[in-house]
Amino acid sequence: MTAHAPLTARALADRFALTVHGDPDVAVVGVATLTAAGPDRLAFLSNPRYRPQLAHTAAGIVVLREADAEGFTGTALIARDPYVAYAKIAALFAPRADAPAGVHPSAVVHATASVDPTASVGPLTTIGARSVISAGATVGPGCTIGEDCVVGEGARLVARVSLVKRVRLGKRVTVHPGAVLGADGFGLAMEAGRWLNVPQLGGVVVGDDSDIGANTTIDCGALEDTVIEEDVRLDNLIQVAHNVHIGAHTAIAGCVGIAGSTRIGRYCMLAGKVGVAGHLEICDKVVVHAMTMVSASITEPGEYSSGIPAQPTREWRKNAVRIRQLDSLARRIGARAKGDE
CATH class of the missing domain: 3.40.1390.10 (MurE/MurF, N-terminal domain)
Known part of the structure; x- marks a missing residue:
């Protein structure tokens, strides 16, 4: 150092x-x-x-x-x-160098966009129609800001960040390289054996002081917005689907996937590679341990786990066979219990 x-x-x-x-x-x-x-x-x-x-x-x-x-x-x-x-x-001991105020000559800013004089817009950046870059914000090199986006006061897009459309970042939000916010959610309808894309008309709202990790994706809402409340910390390589709502002060580790329309409460912690099914609710102050699959709503605060720790392959194969036999074993035990009544 x-x-x-x-x-x-x-x-x-x-x-x-x-x-x-x-x-x-x-x-x-x-x-x-x-x-x-x-x-x-x-x-x-x-x-x-x-x-x-x-x-x-x-x-x-x-x-x-x-x-x-x-x-x-x-x-x-x-x-x-x-x-x-x-x-x-x-x-x-790790002060951040202030980016110079102004728009780099290689940046392309739409005539209807607004860039505060104290903001910094880096090289090879594009800013779309009606978007706003607020006071003291930093838009690093290679960023793409689409239409109708707002980068809040003091927010920082480090580099190569994409705000696709209708993304509103609060004050002092940090978004790390490669993150994509506001891309279409996974909305599909089947018609006559072929997929039909459902228009995604909502946006993304990120609250003050939140931090979005590298290569994390947050999809825009289908009708209403996808919402990340204040002081939320998202690690790298996280997928947040359309219309998800994440409560304030929640922290989520890398490689987590959250399916659409799920609500996660305040002060929650999701460890690495947790999977959360869609249309669920997780209440406040829940800790979900690594590799857990959340397939039902969680209504009580506490710690939850479902991942199976690694074990020697020979033992795992034996246990896998026994897992397949559990249903028949339960039926035999149930039948024997009825016979003893």
């Missing part, structure tokens, strides 16, 4: 309401892991499994809980949640 201006333990403690144990004048110029950090780096301890590394770390400052500071002879910043404190501190 590139070195930055030094920050002392005292300065960090004052800024983030932490407590210093040890020398408050120790200064760091970056962050690193417990094992890789040198005397000029800050590290953190959050997961108990890494506690043994604390005795051997050369980090100048370690962010940890008070219980973990006992016996530690180095300089520590005591935090209620070390990972949260680390995230805030690390951001100081």
